[in-house]
Every structure is written in structure tokens, then in C-alpha cells.
Amino acid sequence: MKLGKDFYTKRATELAPLLLGKLLCRNIDGKIIKKRITETEIYFGENDSACHASRGKTERTKILYEEGGIAYVYLCYGIHHLFNVVTGLKDFPEAVLIRGIEGYQGPGKLTKFLNIDRALNGEDLVNSDKLWIEDDGYVAKYITTPRIGIDYASEEDRKRLWRFVLTEGELK
DNA sequence: AAAGTGATCATG
DNA sequence: ATGATCACTTTG
Numbered sequence: 001m002k003l004g005k006d007f008y009t010k011r012a013t014e015l016a017p018l019l020l021g022k023l024l025c026r027n028i029d030g031k032i033i034k035k036r037i038t039e040t041e042i043y044f045g046e047n048d049s050a051c052h053a054s055r056g057k058t059e060r061t062k063i064l065y066e067e068g069g070i071a072y073v074y075l076c077y078g079i080h081h082l083f084n085v086v087t088g089l090k091d092f093p094e095a096v097l098i099r100g101i102e103g104y105q106g107p108g109k110l111t112k113f114l115n116i117d118r119a120l121n122g123e124d125l126v127n128s129d130k131l132w133i134e135d136d137g138y139v140a141k142y143i144t145t146p147r148i149g150i151d152y153a154s155e156e157d158r159k160r161l162w163r164f165v166l167t168e169g170e171l172k
Numbered sequence: 173a174a175a176g177t178g179a180t181c182a183t184g
Numbered sequence: 185a186t187g188a189t190c191a192c193t194t195t196g
Contacts (some may be wrong), residue, residue, distance in 0.1 A: 041191070050191070058175090060180060078177030080192050097191060126189050151189050 003133045005126050012087040012094040012103035013162075015068075016040045019085065020166045021140035024101055025132050026114045033114060036138065039100030042162040043084070043146050045093060050153035053093030064120055071123040071131060073116060080108030081117045085125065085133075099148070099163070140169040158172035 002023070008015070023034045043051040043064075052074075053061045063072050068087040072095050076082050084095040097107060104110040111117070116131070123131050144161040151158070 043191075052191080055181085058181070074191090075177090075179055077190060077192050078179070080177095084191085099191085106188060106193070147191075152190080 003125070003135055003136050005067075005069050008087055009086065009089060010068070010087060012042045012044050012096050015085070015087050015137070016042045016096045016162070017140070017142060017164050019096055019133070020164055021138040021169045022144050023136055024098065024110075025134055026116070027130050028115050030091070033105065034134065035101035035110075035114075036166075037098060037101055037133075038166040039098075039105065040139070040164045041097040041099055042160075043095050043097060048153075049157045050097075050147060050150040051093065057093075059106065061093065064095055065091055068094075069124065069126045071116075071120050071125060073111070073118050073121040073123075075118060076108065081111040082107045083111050083114075083116050083120075100165075137172050138169050139172050141167050143167055149157040 015125050019037050019040050020035050024037050025034045046053050053064045066086055067090040070086045072084040073081055084097045086095045088094045099107045102111045104113045120131055125132050142164050145163045146159055147163045
């Protein structure tokens with residue numbers, strides 16, 4: 001079942017674990033790939049010093065302020081595209097970074113595999129025929145850890161357990 | 173351990 | 185216009 005608007009308007013803190021085990025679906029020139037999400041991270045609001053919106057709304061970050069259910073894709077370190085799911089309500093900047101799918105651990109690796117780049121920034125995940133997410137009833141078990149690659153953030157924000165890694169699960 | 177790589181943002 | 189920064193990956 002394809003995930004709808006009501007799923008994405010939940011808070012990122014609630015959605016990050018819920019996205020584990022869901023199927024990330026991509027249509028590339030008619031070839032459809034579906035892979036289970038294995039790793040996610042929360043970026044939550046202007047008060048989160050690791051979140052891109054921590055320095056306010058800009059041309060790049062304005063998309064985080066939209067209502068949940070769209071893609072936020074940006075180029076990191078000049079090389080890697082990173083894919084986030086914008087979540088929550090309009091005017092509050094929050095998103096969940098997809099860090100891994102089956103067989104492709106690493107946020108830059110999965111976007112390369114799925115051909116996700118800035119052309120998909122702002123893509124509507126609820127209505128898109130190119131990029132969407134499905135729930136097939138998989139129930140996930142997971143662990144939490146601090147987030148990766150945010151040494152520049154405040155100590156308080158660095159130690160938050162906002163990374164979620166799938167350990168096991170089953171179809172129900 | 174460190175390079176490679178380029179969009180973005182703050183400064184001038 | 186310029187320079188610093190950066191939610192990563194690969195190589196040695």
C-alpha cells in the first residue's frame with residue numbers, strides 16, 4: 001500500500017522509526033525498483049543545530065518548511081546526493097534522512113543506485129510516479145544511535161539518539 | 173588519514 | 185566575486 005499524506009504529516013521524531021522496513025520505490029524509465037529502508041535519521045526544526053534549517057529559511061532550506069510528503073534532495077561535499085523525506089506540518093522545518101536501503105548502506109550510495117538527484121528535489125511522494133514509499137506490512141525492530149557526520153552541531157544535539165537502524169523484522 | 177568535488181551562504 | 189563550509193565515499 002502506497003503511503004498517503006496522513007502518514008507524512010506526522011512528526012519526524014515519530015516517522016523516522018516508522019519508515020524503517022517500508023519500501024522505497026523508484027521508477028527509472030519504466031523499470032521499478034523497490035527496496036526496504038534500513039536506516040534513517042531525524043533533522044528537526046530550527047533549534048536542532050544539525051538541521052539545515054538551523055540558520056533559518058533560505059532558497060535551499062525553504063522546502064523543509066513545506067507540509068510533509070515531499071522529497072528534499074541536496075548535493076553534499078560536491079559529490080553525493082542525499083535524500084530526505086520532508087515531514088510534519090507546514091511552516092515547521094523537519095525531515096527524515098534516508099541513510100540506507102537493502103544492499104546499499106550509506107546515504108550517498110542509495111541515491112546513486114536509485115538515480116536520485118536534485119531534479120527530484122520537491123517531488124511529491126504522495127502523487128509521484130517516479131518516487132514513492134509503500135507499506136507491505138513489515139514490522140521493524142531497530143536500535144537507536146547518535147547521528148553521523150554532524151561534528152559541527154552542539155554537544156546537546158550530537159548526543160540525541162536520532163539515528164534508527166533496522167535490526168530485524170517480519171511480514172505480518 | 174585525507175582527498176575529491178561543487179552548491180550554498182555570508183561577506184565584501 | 186570570493187572563500188568557507190559541508191547530513192560522504194573511497195583509497196592508501
